[in-house]
Structures are given as C-alpha cells and as structure tokens.
Amino acid sequence: MTSGKQMADFLLRRGFAVVFAIVFIFFSVATAHFFQVDNILNIFSAMDPLAITASGMALVVMTGRLDISVGSMAFLSCSIGALLIRDHGLNPVLGMLLVVGCGGLLGAINGFIVVVLRVNSLIATLSTMIAYRGMALALTDALLVELPAPIRFLGNAKLGPIPVNIPIMLAVLILVHLLQTKTSFGRQIMAIGNDVTVARKIGLPVDRTGFLSFVLSGALAAAGGVLTTIENGAVSPFLGDGLEFTALAVVVVGGVSLLGGRGSIFFGIIPGAFIFEMIRNGLTNLGADPYSYRLVGGAVIFAAMYADALKSGRYTLRSQS
Amino acid sequence: MRKAQTAQTLLRMDGICKAYAGVLALNHATLEARGGEAVAVMGANGAGKSTLMNILGGVVAADSGHITLDGKEIALRSPRQAAQQGFAFVHQELTMLPTLSVAENIFIDDPPRRGPFIRWVDMAHGAERLLARLGCAISPKTPVEQLGVGDRQLIEIARALRRDAKVIIFDEPTSSLTKPERLKLFDVIRGLKAEGTVVIYITHFLDEIFAICERVTVMRNGETVWSSPMSEVKPARVVQLMLGVSENEGRIRTPVEAVGEPLLSVKGLCREGDLNDIRFEIRRGEIVGLWGLLGSGRTELLHALVGLGPIDGGTIEWNGDDGRRELTPDQLRACVGLVTEDRRGEGVLLPLSVSDNVALPNLMSLLNNWRLVDRRRQNALADAMIERLSIKATDRDQVVSTLSGGNQQKVVFARWLAASPRLFLLDEPTRGLDVNAKTEILKRVVELAGHGCSVLLVSSELEDLMRVCDRYLIISRGRLVGALPGSADVDALMRSIATIVTEQEAVL
Numbered sequence: 139m140t141s142g143k144q145m146a147d148f149l150l151r152r153g154f155a156v157v158f159a160i161v162f163i164f165f166s167v168a169t170a171h172f173f174q175v176d177n178i179l180n181i182f183s184a185m186d187p188l189a190i191t192a193s194g195m196a197l198v199v200m201t202g203r204l205d206i207s208v209g210s211m212a213f214l215s216c217s218i219g220a221l222l223i224r225d226h227g228l229n230p231v232l233g234m235l236l237v238v239g240c241g242g243l244l245g246a247i248n249g250f251i252v253v254v255l256r257v258n259s260l261i262a263t264l265s266t267m268i269a270y271r272g273m274a275l276a277l278t279d280a281l282l283v284e285l286p287a288p289i290r291f292l293g294n295a296k297l298g299p300i301p302v303n304i305p306i307m308l309a310v311l312i313l314v315h316l317l318q319t320k321t322s323f324g325r326q327i328m329a330i331g332n333d334v335t336v337a338r339k340i341g342l343p344v345d346r347t348g349f350l351s352f353v354l355s356g357a358l359a360a361a362g363g364v365l366t367t368i369e370n371g372a373v374s375p376f377l378g379d380g381l382e383f384t385a386l387a388v389v390v391v392g393g394v395s396l397l398g399g400r401g402s403i404f405f406g407i408i409p410g411a412f413i414f415e416m417i418r419n420g421l422t423n424l425g426a427d428p429y430s431y432r433l434v435g436g437a438v439i440f441a442a443m444y445a446d447a448l449k450s451g452r453y454t455l456r457s458q459s
Numbered sequence: 460m461r462k463a464q465t466a467q468t469l470l471r472m473d474g475i476c477k478a479y480a481g482v483l484a485l486n487h488a489t490l491e492a493r494g495g496e497a498v499a500v501m502g503a504n505g506a507g508k509s510t511l512m513n514i515l516g517g518v519v520a521a522d523s524g525h526i527t528l529d530g531k532e533i534a535l536r537s538p539r540q541a542a543q544q545g546f547a548f549v550h551q552e553l554t555m556l557p558t559l560s561v562a563e564n565i566f567i568d569d570p571p572r573r574g575p576f577i578r579w580v581d582m583a584h585g586a587e588r589l590l591a592r593l594g595c596a597i598s599p600k601t602p603v604e605q606l607g608v609g610d611r612q613l614i615e616i617a618r619a620l621r622r623d624a625k626v627i628i629f630d631e632p633t634s635s636l637t638k639p640e641r642l643k644l645f646d647v648i649r650g651l652k653a654e655g656t657v658v659i660y661i662t663h664f665l666d667e668i669f670a671i672c673e674r675v676t677v678m679r680n681g682e683t684v685w686s687s688p689m690s691e692v693k694p695a696r697v698v699q700l701m702l703g704v705s706e707n708e709g710r711i712r713t714p715v716e717a718v719g720e721p722l723l724s725v726k727g728l729c730r731e732g733d734l735n736d737i738r739f740e741i742r743r744g745e746i747v748g749l750w751g752l753l754g755s756g757r758t759e760l761l762h763a764l765v766g767l768g769p770i771d772g773g774t775i776e777w778n779g780d781d782g783r784r785e786l787t788p789d790q791l792r793a794c795v796g797l798v799t800e801d802r803r804g805e806g807v808l809l810p811l812s813v814s815d816n817v818a819l820p821n822l823m824s825l826l827n828n829w830r831l832v833d834r835r836r837q838n839a840l841a842d843a844m845i846e847r848l849s850i851k852a853t854d855r856d857q858v859v860s861t862l863s864g865g866n867q868q869k870v871v872f873a874r875w876l877a878a879s880p881r882l883f884l885l886d887e888p889t890r891g892l893d894v895n896a897k898t899e900i901l902k903r904v905v906e907l908a909g910h911g912c913s914v915l916l917v918s919s920e921l922e923d924l925m926r927v928c929d930r931y932l933i934i935s936r937g938r939l940v941g942a943l944p945g946s947a948d949v950d951a952l953m954r955s956i957a958t959i960v961t962e963q964e965a966v967l
Contacts, residue, residue: 320576325559329567332556339554340618341539341568399558 154393154442158413161438165420172423179300185415186307187212187362187369191381192388193314193407194358197351199389200318201330202398203259205355207248208385209378210270212363215240215356217274219364220283220373230289238360244270245356249349267382275375283373290371303365310361314354315404327351331398387435388414391442413438469494469657470626475524477510484510485521486681490659492626492674497648497658499668499689501701502678503919504753508661511678512628515659516548517541528625547619551631553611555603562586562599565618589617593647609640616647626657633667634754637732645671663754664936665694665957679703694957695950698752702921702953711898712905714929714945717742720778722913723791723882725764728773733759735938737773741882746904746914748928750921752956756937757917761884765792779881795882796875798868806871809860813852814841816859816870821877844873848903865896872903883907886917901927921952931955 166173191208198205219237222228228236244266251262295302318324326347329337338344359378367373392410394401417438418431472490476483485507492498502508513519515526517535526533528544535541556564562582563570571581586599595613603611612632619627629648633641648658648671660672668675668689675692677685677700685692685700721740728737734756741747751757762768764775766788777786777794786794799806807816818825818837825840827833841855848869852862859870868888875883885904889897904914905927918924924931933941933955941955 316576320579322570322572322577325563325567325570325577328559329556332558333554336554336556339538339550341542399556 154391154409154445157438157441158409161413161416161420165416165423169420169423172420175299177419177423179304181412181415181419182304182307183301184419185411186303187366188381188384188388188414189307189362189407189411190310190365191359191362192385192392192411193311193403194355194362195382195385196389196392196394196401196403196407197314197318197327198259198355199386199394199396200327200398200401201348201351202334202396203252203348203351204386204396205245205248205259205263205352206382206386207244207263207267207270208355208359208362209381210267210274211241211244211356211359212366212378212381213373214244214270214274214277215360216363216367216373216377217278217283220285220367221277223285223289224283230286234364237364238357241360241363242353242357245353245359246349248356249352252352253345253349271379278373278375280375282375285367285371285373287371289368293369293371303369306365310358311404311407314358315402318403323347323350328399331395331400333399384414384435387439391439467494468492469529471525471527472511472515473525473527475511475514475526476522477514477519478522484681485514487524487683488678488681489683489686490676491686492657492659494655494657495652496673497652497660497671498674498676499672500659500661500676500678501663501668501697503701505680506678506701507681508678509630510681512548512630512659512661515541515546515626515628517546542622542624545623545625547622547624547627549612549615549619549627549629549632551634553608553615555611555614557604558602560600560602561590561597561606561614564603564614565589565599565621585621586617589620590614592620592650593617594643594650607640608635609637609643612636612640612644613647616651624656626659627651628659628661630661631663631754632660633662633664641667663752665697665752668697669694677701695954698953698957702919709926711901711926712746712908712929715744716944717745717929719743721776722778724776724778726774726776728760728763728770728775730759730763730769730771730937733768733937734763734770735936737937737939739932739939741913741915743881743913744908744911746908746916746927746929748924748931749915749917749934750924750931750943750952750956751934753919755934755956757934758886759937760934761797761886761915761917764788764884765795765797767792794880795884796872796878796880798871798875798883798885798888807859807867807874810858812856812858813845813850813862813870813873814838814855817841817844817873817877820874824877840877841873844877847876848873849899863896865892865899868892868896868900869903872900881912883912883914885914887919888916889918889920889923897923921949925949925952 171177191212195205195208215237218240219233222236223230223233248263248266251257251266252259297305318327326337326342329340329342330344330347334344363378366377388407388410390396391413392401392406394406414435417434421431421434468491470490470492472488475485475488477485488507488511490498490500490511500508500511510519514521515535517538517540520536526535533544535544535546556567559567562585565586566582570577571585572578583599590597590613593613593616595610597606597610603614616627632644636644648660651658660668662668672689674686674688675697676683677697679701719742722743724740726738729735737760749757749760759768763770770788775786775788775791777784777791779794808819814837817840818832821840822832825832825836838855844850845852845855850869850873851866859867862870888904889900892900901923904916908914916924916928929945931943931945931947931952932939933943935956943951943955
C-alpha cells in the first residue's frame with residue numbers, strides 16, 4: 139500500500155475526527171475568544187437539549203427507522219407542562235415529570251402507528267410532527283408561555299464554574315448509553331436494526347422493542363425540551379422548530395447508521411452535537427453572517443456522509459474479494 | 460450432555476396435512492426420527508419438504524395430524540414455542556446479525572443477566588464453551604460481519620445448542636460452503652449425533668446423505684413415499700423415489716442424431732466452487748437435455764454461458780452464419796434466446812401487455828424513420844406471434860399478468876422468436892404448467908429444432924426431457940459427468956445421476 143492510499147484510508151476511517159479537528163483548530167486560531175474554558179463550557183451547555191434529543195432519536199435510528207417528530211413532541215409536551223404550571227399552579231417539579239411522561243405518551247402514539255398500523259416510520263412521524271406542532275400552537279395561541287421567576291432562575295444555576303445542565307446531560311447520555319450497550323432491550327434494538335426478519339425468526343420481541351424505542355425517543359425529546367424551556371424561562375412557539383433535522387444530523391454525523399444496527403450513543407452523539415454547536419459558536423465569534431451557519435452545517439453533514447458512503451463502498455469491495 | 464438414546468423413536472410426525480388456498484401441500488405426510496440419528500429428507504421442488512419443516516419450526520401450522528416428541532404429543536404454534544420444545548432450525552439463509560458480536564448472536568434472545576444488565580463475561584465464556592463443542596475457536600467478541608459463511612453456520616448451530624435443542628433441522632446447509640467447510644460441518648453433525656441429538660438433514664446432494672445420514676425419508680407431491688434405514692436403499696432408488704415416473708405421454712420427436720459442424724462448442728468453462736471444466740458441443744437443429752438434480756449446477760451453467768454469472772476461465776466457440784469465432788459470454792447472450800427458470804422474475808414484465816413484452820427485445824427492428832417505435836409494426840409483430848404460438852389472449856393488449864402460466868411462457872418464447880436466434884437456452888420452461896400446456900410448450904421446442912435452431916433444455920421433470928431430447932448431458936456438482944443418447948430409458952437416466960454420486964462419495 140502506498141502512503142497516499144494509507145492517507146486516504148486514514149481519512150476515510152477517521153473522516154469525522156479529521157473534520158472535527160480541522161474545524162476546532164480553525165476556530166481556535168481564527169478567533170481569540172473561541173479556545174477558552176468558558177467558551178468550551180458554553181458550547182457544552184448550549185448543546186445539551188440537542189444531545190439529549192438526538193440520543194433518543196438514535197435509539198429509533200438504530201432499529202433502522204426514523205423519528206422526525208422529536209421537535210414537535212418537545213414543543214407539545216413542554217407547552218402542556220408550562221400551561222399547567224402557569225395557569226393552574228402545578229408544582230414545577232411535578233410539571234417536569236409530567237412533561238417527560240407526556241413526551242413518552244406522544245412517542246407511544248408514534249410507536250403505535252409504526253408498529254401496529256405498519257405505517258412507514260418517516261411518513262408516520264412526519265404526520266405527527268405536523269399534528270403535534272399544530273396542537274401545541276392551538277393550545278398556546280402561538281404565544282410565548284412565560285414561566286414563574288424561580289424556574290427562570292434555575293436556567294443560570296451552576297455547580298462551581300460548570301452550568302448544572304452539563305452534568306444532567308452527561309448523566310442522561312450515560313444512562314441511555316448503558317441501556318443501549320448493556321441491556322437485552324438495547325441489544326434487541328441493534329438486532330432489529332441488523333435485520334428485522336432475522337430478529338423475528340430468532341424469536342425476539344421485535345414489535346415491543348420497536349414500540350419502546352419510539353416511547354423513549356418521545357420522552358428524551360421532552361426532556362431536551364425541559365432543558366431549553368428552563369434556560370429560556372418560557373416556552374416559545376419556536377421551541378423545537380427544525381430540531382428534528384439538527385438532531386438527525388447529529389445522529390448520522392455521530393456515526394449511527396441510518397440503515398440501523400450500528401453506532402454508539404455516548405461516543406457518537408456527544409461529539410456529533412458538539413461539532414454543530416461548535417460551528418454555531420465559532421461563526422458567531424468570527425462575526426460571520428448568522429445564516430452562514432446553515433451552509434457550513436450542511437457542508438459538515440455532507441462531508442461526514444460522503445466519507446461514510448465511500449467507506450461502506452470500500453468495505454463491500456473488500457468482502458467480495 | 461445428554462446420553463445417547465439410539466434406536467428409540469424420539470420424534471414422530473403422523474398424518475400431517477396442510478393445504479394452501481385449497482391446494483394440498485402435505486397429504487398425510489409422516490416422519491420418524493430417532494435420537495442420535497440423522498434422517499435425510501429428500502424430495503424434488505414442491506414435494507412438501509419445506510412445508511413439513513416449517514411445521515416443525517412453528518412457522519406454519521398443520522391443518523391436521525399429530526407430532527410427538529419423546530412419546531408426548533406437542534403443539535407447535537409459533538417459532539418461539541417450537542424453540543422451547545427443543546426444535547432448532549439451521550436455515551439455508553443464516554439468521555445472523557452481522558454488526559453484533561459472535562457471543563451476542565448466540566445469546567441474543569436470552570443473555571445471562573444480573574438485574575437489568577447483560578453479563579458480558581458470562582456470555583463470552585458461554586459462547587466459547589459452545590463453540591469449543593463444535594471444535595471452533597472464534598473469539599466471542601468478533602463481529603459476525605468479519606466471518607465467513609462456514610463460521611457463521613457454526614454460530615447458528617451454537618445457538619441451537621444453547622437452546623438445548625433436541626432436534627436440529629439443517630436446511631440445505633452445504634449449498635454455500637467450500638469443501639473443507641463441508642467436511643467440518645459433517646464432523647459437527649457426527650458430534651451432535653453422538654450426543655443424542657436428532658438431526659434432520661435436507662439436501663439435494665445424494666452423496667451427502669449417504670455420508671452422514673442413518674435414515675432417509677423421501678417425499679413426493681406432499682406424501683411420504685419412502686422411509687427406511689440408509690442401508691436398505693441405493694442411490695438410484697432414492698432418485699427414482701424422489702422424481703417418480705408419471706405415465707409417459709409419448710415422444711413428440713424421435714431422437715435425431717445430428718451431424719455436421721457444431722454450432723456451439725464450449726471448452727474448459729469453470730468457476731471456483733460451481734462449475735468444473737465444462738466441455739460440450741451442440742450441433743444445429745439438435746435438442747440437448749441437460750439432466751441433473753436441483754443444485755447440480757444446471758442453472759449456473761446456463762447463466763455462466765451468457766454472462767449472467769461470472770466465469771473463471773474457458774472458451775466459447777460459436778459457428779454462426781458468419782463463420783467460426785470465439786465469443787465472450789456477454790457476446791454469446793446476443794446470439795441466444797434465454798428462457799429463465801424464474802419466468803415471473805426474469806422472463807416477462809407482468810404489468811405490461813403481450814404486445815409490449817414481445818416488442819421489448821426487438822425494439823431496434825421496429826423503429827420508423829424518426830427513430831421512434833412504430834406502433835403498427837409492433838402490433839403486426841405481436842399479432843404474428845400470438846398467431847404462431849397460439850397464445851390464448853383476448854388481444855395483443857391484454858396484460859401478461861392476467862394470462863395463464865402456459866401462455867405467459869409462450870410470451871417469453873415470442874420475445875425471442877422474433878429475434879430468431881440460432882440457439883435457445885431453456886431453463887425449466889415447463890415448470891408449473893399443466894399437462895396440456897407442457898405439451899404445447901414442448902411442441903414449440905420441437906418446432907424450433909425443426910427450423911434448424913439448437914436447444915439446450917433443462918428440466919427437473921425427466922419425462923419432459925424424454926419427450927423431446929436428441930441426447931442428454933449429465934451434470935452433477937457442477938461437472939458434466941456423462942452423456943446418454945436420446946434412446947436412453949428412465950432407468951439409465953436415473954442411474955446416470957445416482958452412480959456418479961457414489962463415485963463422488965469415494966472422493967469425499
């Protein structure tokens with residue numbers, strides 16, 4: 139093997155790491171403020187809702203399905219919780235639990251449509267994405283739902299120098315990661331993603347596992363919504379708008395195969411979410427046009443996916459020879 | 460480890476009936492298997508083997524009949540229930556989860572756990588132990604996608620062992636194995652038998668059943684037609700029982716000994732594992748039957764000839780109207796009419812009309828001055844073909860999917876007739892047709908030869924071959940192992956594929 143080929147091979151294998159490093163170094167050199175502890179913590183703090191949502195979505199993607207209703211599930215469940223807290227004086231802690239439970243319920247509806255009614259998951263969650271958002275907009279009259287001051291204060295809570303939502307996010311992701319790697323349920327998710335028919339033949343509870351993956355996706359999306367809401371001190375009509383696509387991008391850039399059966403939660407989602415937040419943060423520091431974020435984000439998705447396509451192409455060639 | 464319980468019937472299936480949409484797939488089928496023995500289940504396509512096995516696997520429910528295991532009557536309503544009763548299936552298509560590890564593939568449905576968490580260490584040790592029983596030392600952490608077919612099959616067997624299977628069903632397990640892998644598998648099966656497991660072995664390869672099975676059960680048309688210890692039966696008898704001989708409909712064409720230059724001569728055609736030094740000639744106006752059992756390489760040979768499958772080497776010489784030249788398989792495809800085994804999948808375009816189907820391979824000859832397809836010419840061609848082959852369609856615009864099987868097959872013929880190739884390769888052209896439709900199709904074949912075309916004909920139904928062929932090529936395990944004249948009788952033909960088998964047994 140020539141060194142050129144080796145180089146190409148390395149780039150393909152570590153495509154994501156290479157892109158990550160280039161972007162990181164570029165921003166560190168190009169802006170004065172980027173490479174500072176405060177700013178890195180900012181990035182970590184800002185990416186939390188995205189990372190939690192993406193970890194739930196990843197569970198669905200690992201089964202080989204899609205859930206693009208995550209943003210709407212977060213919006214609808216947070217709206218319900220916020221309205222009950224504001225108008226009916228619900229205890230905020232109970233409110234948070236209610237929101238997460240509500241997300242699980244919305245996810246269960248997705249699961250029912252996909253698993254029992256056998257509707258393609260993309261179409262099923264596209265329809266609930268539209269419907270859930272519509273319900274939430276009707277409930278809130280498309281207005282901001284402000285939360286009481288003590289909750290708003292929570293958004294700035296810190297453990298020493300570290301914003302409190304960072305350890306929360308890490309804890310959630312570690313739990314989901316353990317669920318995915320260390321439990322029967324998690325391995326069944328991977329089994330289904332490998333091949334549903336085979337999983338069924340082996341006698342795995344394919345339908346139950348598929349259903350539960352949607353429930354978890356809904357609950358985690360709602361949990362991500364709770365963090366956003368606390369940070370903003372209010373539920374805005376734009377909560378979770380477009381989140382499904384950013385989350386999906388995080389999932390695929392993080393190395394979770396859209397075909398299912400491949401990927402890691404902790405070691406995929408965290409760098410995946412970090413790179414997107416880093417680009418936003420870095421471009422802001424550069425004083426770039428706010429819309430350029432979308433262009434660069436799109437380019438990163440493309441680069442990661444192209445490397446992935448090349449890589450899988452190579453692997454097929456290899457296994458044939 | 461269970462004690463060997465030979466000479467005692469462990470599994471018995473009695474009076475099993477199953478109908479699909481009114482068509483009887485199993486008619487009071489029986490099966491008997493003893494502990495520590497391998498029983499071979501043989502039968503041609505559609506004999507009911509797979510239905511019977513699917514009943515054991517809990518995939519299909521029998522309409523009536525009894526199944527007893529160890530003297531107790533059992534019900535098998537789902538794959539899960541069948542697995543709990545001790546039945547394990549090693550499918551031809553392995554049920555592997557490629558991105559998961561070896562250990563996970565073995566334990567996926569019931570891993571060792573502490574609380575909610577899988578105990579990886581125990582699982583890996585368990586996998587190692589099971590694989591060791593199979594004489595295999597793959598690391599349990601290896602992702603299955605990195606392993607070959609032989610190893611994957613062992614993992615499948617290990618999964619069966621883990622479930623403590625009493626009965627393991629092997630469905631054509633050797634079809635994609637290399638020879639060393641096959642021998643390894645036989646060792647494993649011998650080991651299983653020594654432990655007292657019942658092995659049910661389904662295959663088309665006679666040599667294999669004589670090598671490792673104690674009993675043989677032969678099925679035909681949904682019935683069990685023979686069941687005995689292996690020692691009481693000869694290979695030729697098994698073939699005869701499998702294929703049966705229905706009443707001979709009488710020859711359509713008396714064998715002609717063709718003379719003159721060969722149209723096609725093939726030399727040294729080979730492909731690793733599938734085809735071995737294939738050498739034959741076909742003369743003009745000759746109908747040559749390619750006779751062999753399923754899996755003998757008949758279809759592979761036809762496909763390889765025309766480039767639908769790769770070849771490793773060999774030459775194809777074509778003696779067409781413009782003289783003798785050497786062709787590549789892809790070039791040969793342009794010279795032959797190919798009627799494939801799977802006419803619904805490869806032969807016709809079901810949603811299109813008869814006219815469109817006939818026109819498709821001949822579009823270049825139907826172009827008008829504007830280089831567009833001329834409707835009138837296309838219609839004329841379609842009408843001519845409907846007339847010539849007496850295709851029973853209301854008109855040329857009838858959609859092919861609504862035609863009967865025999866008429867669909869005629870449409871396939873029509874497509875090629877219009878191009879008037881010199882050589883036809885016909886793979887099971889009569890499959891699934893009733894007697895009259897078969898005769899119709901065979902008459903067309905004879906007509907082709909009458910017009911000077913050559914035909915290489917493959918059929919699982921010996922009586923069909925015997926009605927039209929001028930001579931036979933015998934194929935077994937991807938090798939042409941003999942030739943017989945058109946006057947050969949049933950016995951000679953049956954023996955021809957069976958005797959070879961015993962020779963190969965010696966090699967094994």
